[in-house]
Amino acid sequence: MALRSISRRFGSRVLSYRSSSVASLHSHATSFGFQQVKEEEKSKLVGNVFSNVASSYDIMNDVMSGGLHRLWKERLVGKLSPFAGMKHLDVAGGTGDVAFRIFDAVNSVKRRALRKVDEDSLEETQIYVCDINPNMLNVGKQRAAERGLGDNKSLVWVEGDAEALSFDDNSMDGYTIAFGIRNVTHIEKALAEAYRVLKRGGRFLCLELSHVDIPVFKDVYDLYSFKVIPNLGELIAGDRESYQYLVESIRRFPPQEKFATMIADAGFEKVEYENLVGGVVAIHSAIKL
Amino acid sequence: YSISIDHYRLSRQAGINQRKKLFYFPRGNDLIHVSPKLNPLTPAMFRTAARRLLGAGFTTSRLLRLPKPRPTTIIPYSYCTSSTESPIGNQSVNPNQSDPTATSSSTAREEGHRRDENSRKPRAEFEEEQARVLAASLRHVPRLGWTEEAMIAGSRDVGVSPSIVGSFSRKEAALVEYFMDDCLQLLIDRVDSGLDLQNLIPSERVSKLVRIRLEMQIPYMSKWPQALSIQAHPVNVPTSFKQRAMLVDEIWDTVGDGASDLDWYVKRTVLGGVYSTTEIYMLTDNSPEYRDTWAFLDDRVKDAFDLKKSIQEAKYFAQDIGAGVGKSFQGLMNGVMQTMSTRGGRSSAF
Numbered sequence: 001m002a003l004r005s006i007s008r009r010f011g012s013r014v015l016s017y018r019s020s021s022v023a024s025l026h027s028h029a030t031s032f033g034f035q036q037v038k039e040e041e042k043s044k045l046v047g048n049v050f051s052n053v054a055s056s057y058d059i060m061n062d063v064m065s066g067g068l069h070r071l072w073k074e075r076l077v078g079k080l081s082p083f084a085g086m087k088h089l090d091v092a093g094g095t096g097d098v099a100f101r102i103f104d105a106v107n108s109v110k111r112r113a114l115r116k117v118d119e120d121s122l123e124e125t126q127i128y129v130c131d132i133n134p135n136m137l138n139v140g141k142q143r144a145a146e147r148g149l150g151d152n153k154s155l156v157w158v159e160g161d162a163e164a165l166s167f168d169d170n171s172m173d174g175y176t177i178a179f180g181i182r183n184v185t186h187i188e189k190a191l192a193e194a195y196r197v198l199k200r201g202g203r204f205l206c207l208e209l210s211h212v213d214i215p216v217f218k219d220v221y222d223l224y225s226f227k228v229i230p231n232l233g234e235l236i237a238g239d240r241e242s243y244q245y246l247v248e249s250i251r252r253f254p255p256q257e258k259f260a261t262m263i264a265d266a267g268f269e270k271v272e273y274e275n276l277v278g279g280v281v282a283i284h285s286a287i288k289l
Numbered sequence: 290y291s292i293s294i295d296h297y298r299l300s301r302q303a304g305i306n307q308r309k310k311l312f313y314f315p316r317g318n319d320l321i322h323v324s325p326k327l328n329p330l331t332p333a334m335f336r337t338a339a340r341r342l343l344g345a346g347f348t349t350s351r352l353l354r355l356p357k358p359r360p361t362t363i364i365p366y367s368y369c370t371s372s373t374e375s376p377i378g379n380q381s382v383n384p385n386q387s388d389p390t391a392t393s394s395s396t397a398r399e400e401g402h403r404r405d406e407n408s409r410k411p412r413a414e415f416e417e418e419q420a421r422v423l424a425a426s427l428r429h430v431p432r433l434g435w436t437e438e439a440m441i442a443g444s445r446d447v448g449v450s451p452s453i454v455g456s457f458s459r460k461e462a463a464l465v466e467y468f469m470d471d472c473l474q475l476l477i478d479r480v481d482s483g484l485d486l487q488n489l490i491p492s493e494r495v496s497k498l499v500r501i502r503l504e505m506q507i508p509y510m511s512k513w514p515q516a517l518s519i520q521a522h523p524v525n526v527p528t529s530f531k532q533r534a535m536l537v538d539e540i541w542d543t544v545g546d547g548a549s550d551l552d553w554y555v556k557r558t559v560l561g562g563v564y565s566t567t568e569i570y571m572l573t574d575n576s577p578e579y580r581d582t583w584a585f586l587d588d589r590v591k592d593a594f595d596l597k598k599s600i601q602e603a604k605y606f607a608q609d610i611g612a613g614v615g616k617s618f619q620g621l622m623n624g625v626m627q628t629m630s631t632r633g634g635r636s637s638a639f
Contacts, residue, residue: 081455083441173452201418201449203456269415270456287456289415
């Protein structure tokens with residue numbers, strides 16, 4: 001109880017500090033963490049956040065989640081069940097974590113051995129990594145080069161907006177968005193775009209930090225989020241504000257059920273979600289039919 | 290498992306009451322209470338569930354059962370419809386209701402609440418699509434085995450992106466289970482469309498039905514060991530066990546033997562054993578048209594029927610022995626008590 005009131009007071013302090021932007025609110029406002037900002041500003045602010053964190057993004061992920069984020073991404077790719085000849089789009093996948101995993105899954109030795117049995121997979125696997133922030137993409141390209149995949153034609157790095165994708169209708173077998181949909185200004189638009197680019201039978205998978213409901217664990221998690229993470233951000237990345245934004249945006253994101261409803265409203269079928277670590281992370285999956 | 294199969298049969302048989310009795314009182318006698326441990330869990334439970342849920346309307350389209358892992362929560366199907374669509378009566382069946390391994394209680398509550406609003410169409414769509422993919426995949430099984438590759442090929446045939454294969458919860462197992470359901474449905478159809486069983490004695494009827502069912506597996510015989518190993522995975526065992534239990538139940542009901550009490554379990558178990566051993570024998574049988582397998586089957590079925598008699602005889606035999614032993618034991622105890630009392634009497638006088 002005390003923890004919750006502390007975080008509320010903390011949040012309201014942030015609000016009062018930024019009262020100048022609150023004063024200029026009109027009807028189209030959205031949330032940037034616990035602040036209210038104009039919609040046009042949100043993508044700029046988010047852009048700033050990620051330009052700042054790009055270089056230390058991966059290290060911070062490891063530190064904040066204790067390395068668990070790797071397991072979560074493995075689970076996401078496992079659920080996707082990639083196949084050879086797949087056209088996949090990873091949105092907001094700047095540094096390429098999910099894309100690399102999908103690439104490895106498709107090109108693993110086991111798969112290659114079986115591939116000669118299935119003649120139809122003569123099409124080349126294509127994994128598109130789309131991100132709105134060029135800095136994140138650059139980090140991703142660097143990592144690809146380190147792995148020796150710099151010139152590999154299967155990985156394509158595209159700069160683009162999740163709300164206005166530059167891909168054709170019905171062109172993708174899979175669509176993933178890992179820890180990205182929280183930062184989108186209009187979630188419904190991103191979902192509609194996902195629906196548009198997917199082929200019939202294509203799968204939508206979203207990995208996102210979500211809401212915890214378990215009583216004691218919730219308070220522990222809140223404490224960790226609001227006390228530890230911003231300090232870690234300051235210590236390791238030298239950027240407290242961005243990580244403050246991070247934990248606030250998690251709280252602002254719709255809960256699992258609501259988000260699932262939004263996915264269904266976009267036209268998807270068989271909408272499911274799976275909670276990991278008691279709700280800290282949730283994987284939503286759906287099929288387009 | 291597909292609830293509609295049971296309801297389909299129920300509606301076509303006059304002896305509905307007979308089946309209902311099996312669940313509560315196998316002998317129809319109020320003095321005999323079936324303890325929870327002895328309750329036949331699968332077939333009757335699904336039948337009563339089917340009658341509860343399906344109510345007036347039912348369809349003959351088979352519903353593919355899609356079991357799900359524990360952590361996942363399925364969103365109630367009303368979420369999958371747009372708000373403008375009106376629900377089509379009471380016809381939707383929510384497999385979550387009858388699935389004993391249903392997930393969190395909040396989901397169950399929501400589903401109970403939303404069951405009335407559920408509309409048939411959107412729910413059936415992805416399930417039907419999945420069923421279509423699985424049906425198309427079966428054609429590729431003899432070449433590619435019971436694997437994801439077969440399912441990917443199947444999905445390409447239907448014109449759907451192979452990504453849909455990822456949405457099956459236990460991929461290859463889903464394919465095998467679909468096949469088992471399909472075969473059971475075919476068996477029921479064969480029986481309903483006038484299979485001549487009247488002139489045969491029960492053991493021959495059983496033989497014929499098992500033979501018909503096993504013959505459906507002949508096209509896949511080269512890959513059937515793989516299917517069996519998939520069914521034997523601990524994750525898949527509950528479903529495969531249920532499917533086999535339903536199969537065995539169907540065969541016995543078709544044969545028409547009125548089962549009662551413990552016999553019901555013994556019969557199913559024995560037939561299950563006969564079926565499994567014949568299935569495995571068939572894997573290594575190279576005789577023309579599987580003649581050896583059918584001979585093996587006939588022998589086993591005869592043994593099973595003889596077994597019933599031998600069990601009866603063994604029971605009587607055991608009773609006799611028990612009586613004899615009991616009498617001699619009684620005599621022994623009396624003797625012991627007597628000596629103890631006399632000795633006790635003597636020693637008390639020290």
